Amino acid sequence: MDTFAHLADGFAVALTPVNLMWCLVGVTLGTAIGVLPGLGPGLTIALLLPITFKVEPTAAFILFAGIYYGAMYGGSTTSILLNTPGESATIVTALEGNKMARGGRAGAALATSAIGSFVAGTLGTLGIAFLAPVVVDVALSFGPADYFSLMVLAFITVSAVLGSSALRGLAALFLGIWLGLIGVDLQTGQARFTFGLQELLDGVNVIVVAVGLFAVGETLYMAARRHSGGDEIVPLRGSLWMTAEEWARSWKAWLRGAALGFPIGAMPAGGAEIPTFLSYYIEKKLSRKPEEFGRGAIEGVAGPEAANNASAAGVLVPMLTLGLPTSATAAIMLSAFQSYGINPGPMLLTTQPQLVWGLIASLLIGNVMLLALNLPMIAIWVKMLQIPAPILYAGILVFATIGTYGISQSPVDLVLLYLIGAMGFLMRRYDFPTAPVIIGMILGPLAEQNFRQAMTISAGDWTVFFTRPLSASILALALLALLAPKLYALATRAR
């Protein structure tokens, strides 16, 4: 009951003309950058972080969350028409969606993906509204040791479990933690890893790292292999109106996808890949026409797309209630909170109810806007796919300059940006995931803070992490997550 009252308050915040405008700007921008290959929500929010000095927090987060949701919608359009999944969570969409488009059913694929995203996004957002207060109640009893263990669990899952290699994921994570440690240690005032450079005392800015990895690194990578033959854009064919059969095959997949995506996204482990793969697998099992899979089965678009959007909503639960980001985009949003001096965590719902409930209500409104933007107006976004690569990537570099040079007007930041870009290029080339760098960089210092608090409380006794039941069980889970794939591989090999 409480939740409904809060939601009503939230709508009062979200429905003011100014906030509606921010929401519309966010979802439009989000769709655009989702459609454009090479741009993602994390990068875009990083570029817009300076806005936090100008507008009040509610408006900024409505904008950021709109971009976050919008990018999910736009990304599926690109996956379906171009077969270039912008992010790993849309790989599955590309699998069946692109086949459908090639078979002349692009319209139906785009429609089931947009409506499925709407259904799952709405259910997921309502899920946040109902789950967040519950998590808060539980989280209020967490001590620093528990938080530290929770962060360790998130570290392990985002870097070691979700990627293609635990070693490379962890290496990326540690690199990120190190970048996060650079600067003055807030507890002792001690400078760490600053190499005597004045510029590094405040730490490395997350904007520089995110833009370097995502924009400059991506541009270098694409330039280095531009002869790989461009992907052809499948023209938009087929009616956007789904047939009765397509509706019948879609709606259950949407609901199942949402039911898979939200809980998995909301876990402090995160990750949108697992629910999309699971959903694909389940839909294939349950389909009455399994032979269509691999040749353009509509359930294979509807289910994973819904799972993807619901898990994107789920990720916001640990971010808002525990201050625990489990995706690069959520990590960058967390740094926006920090820039306002707001600490996401169990207290956020009581100290900033306007912000949280306004944000949730705004996401519900944004979903409606996104449905309108992505179905009737789909042709406009398809046009954006035709921007030639030279112009697109050259433009991305100009935006990267604005995002970084604006911080300090110092060419040193540009040099750092391009060095990190070169690192991003190598990481792409040698299959290191980049998201753990951002997560490690933002979450690392918070983990350290909790670690030291826990150690101070326990008077330097290391066993505190293993004697608190909650902390011990979370650490056991983390260990299990790390070792389970290995043990499974050993077991299957032995057989």
Next chain:
Amino acid sequence: MPENVVEARLPPRAGVGKSELALSLGLLALSGLVLWQTLEIPVSPIYARVGPTIIPMMTALGLCALSLALIVMALRGGWQTDEERAYRADPKALAWLAAGLLANILLIGSAGFTIASVVMFTLASKAFGSTRLARDAGIGFAFALASYFGFAKALGINIGAGVLERALEAVPGLF
């Protein structure tokens, strides 16, 4: 699960993955640097137990262990996929792109954001194989100017006004 999504277990390759080895050695060197810099952090005795060096030390040791494991993988043939390995990075494209980035660093302070951006934009589009450079420079100019006055000014970021920006701002009634 769809086959092309799950990384196929790579068969052990003959020989040493040379580029992977170089990369892993680089990472090892970095972990050495982190370790050395961690040892340089002075620790006051008050914080001796939970001081500012514990997490940096764990990070250094973690990086070191991971790079050693990666070195072993590289010695066993490396991990790059065949598709990526078959790809020779296009040195010309990278050189044009690097020239563009360098020009941006050198020009932005003296010539200002717009001029630096046009030069970088044109060189970058050249890197991507564009042949209509005059057109690209024009697009870059319009794009940079629009970003400067639309985006940066709206956000209140100062992104390096040069001669051009100041001249335009001096025109009364224009902005």
